[in-house]
Amino acid sequence: MVRISELEQVKKCSGTYVLAVNDTLNVINGKWKLPIIGSLHFGKKRFKELAREIPKITPRMLSKELKDLEVNGIVTRTVHATIPVTVEYELTKSGESFNDVLDVMVKWGLQHRKNSMGKR
Amino acid sequence: MVRISELEQVKKCSGTYVLAVNDTLNVINGKWKLPIIGSLHFGKKRFKELAREIPKITPRMLSKELKDLEVNGIVTRTVHATIPVTVEYELTKSGESFNDVLDVMVKWGLQHRKNSMGKR
DNA sequence: GTAATCACTATACTTAAGTATACCGGTATA
């Protein structure tokens, strides 16, 4: 659990706060990380499965983004010694909990759309 | 208020959900929008004040990002007929409420750091 | 008359992000 005091501590300094938010944003930056996380939210997937489910992604980008997500502790990569080899990607605990952040974003987006409605 | 049912509706479709999140992300994409919002959170500011408070930003980028934020309904721009003219930027209601989203991001980031601690 | 303030804009440039296309070794199937 994150104590309230920690958040308050970070909020005291505008610079630190922006850095902390950027840390989180870096987890999902780029064009493809969100679709990948979204796809993995329905369960673990192999490389080719992801490639099939995410329209227009190239293997180069899928490989790169999965590597980023793995390094950042959002997904795990498991190689199975089958023939031919299969590789499974799965969300970590942090990866799964990221959905809470996404939910808040969607909620804000819906509310924002309502706020802007009459004003144009 | 955003009803739960709306969120549930959006969550049903992975594609729609990703689009909704992207709508929100577009509000803060780019290198400078977050520092600008952060700075305006402490009250309305003039162009030059923002330029002074945000290290290394060029007038070109500040101008561009403020325009984006204005178009997206995050800030308002008010011109005062003083000599020389002064222009004030201020967060809208949506802009202010965006801090809730940022708070959730910081919280997740702190928790994520804890999750990853022992694992490297 | 020179410099500084305000809020920008114009032009040209560099760097980062993403795309297109082809290819790798190993194995199995036809």
Place this chain on the structure above:
DNA sequence: TATACCGGTATACTTAAGTATAGTGATTAC
């Protein structure tokens, strides 16, 4: 022998994002 599958990589390219630098016009202070 040729083809397809697996999970990628290599190279070259295009497009988007951000930077550097200079300049605008009206006004005031020195």
